Amino acid sequence: MLGLIYRVIKGPTTPDRVVALDALGVNLIAIVALVSMLIDSDAFLEVILLLGILAFIGTVSFSKFLEKGAIIERDRNR
């Protein structure tokens, strides 16, 4: 995880940072799962699902931003 943070800060191009951020979100899911096993509580398991969905939405919006420069397009007749 420290390596991924290094790549986020140092990364030569912007897609590098996006890749590292995506991997960071996914690793955060694993850490939440490990913590919820460590303290024997099943209250964190919703957080896993929610983090998965949020990481995916963040990835999609970042890649659309990189490709077109806009996240939500207003142009309907294409």
Added chain:
Amino acid sequence: MTEIVNYIIGFFLLAGGFLSLVASFGVLRLPDVYTRNHAASKSATLGIMCILLGTFLYFYIVHGIFNSKVLLAIVFIFVTAPVGGHLIARAAYHSGAKLWDKSVRDDLKDKEKYDRQHP
């Protein structure tokens, strides 16, 4: 019975942690965006699925809680992680990230010409 289950859970957790570690080294050491993306997506699918499967088994067998949200999260990550990786790679190509100079094949390079020839 419980001991065997403990070993299985420990195996899943160790495999997931090892895969995440390997993916982190890959993101640090590989030469360009596309190979790094490959390493990151592999960790996203396999390593995290191993860890979540271990968590699910732990809560199901040790505590007797059948938690469907973890199963749903496993399915969701299995579906969306390759899609996300592909989207990032495509956006990186269109925003002009350089390939590694030892890459041998670039399929998207003559896509424009192909589209013009086959409308």
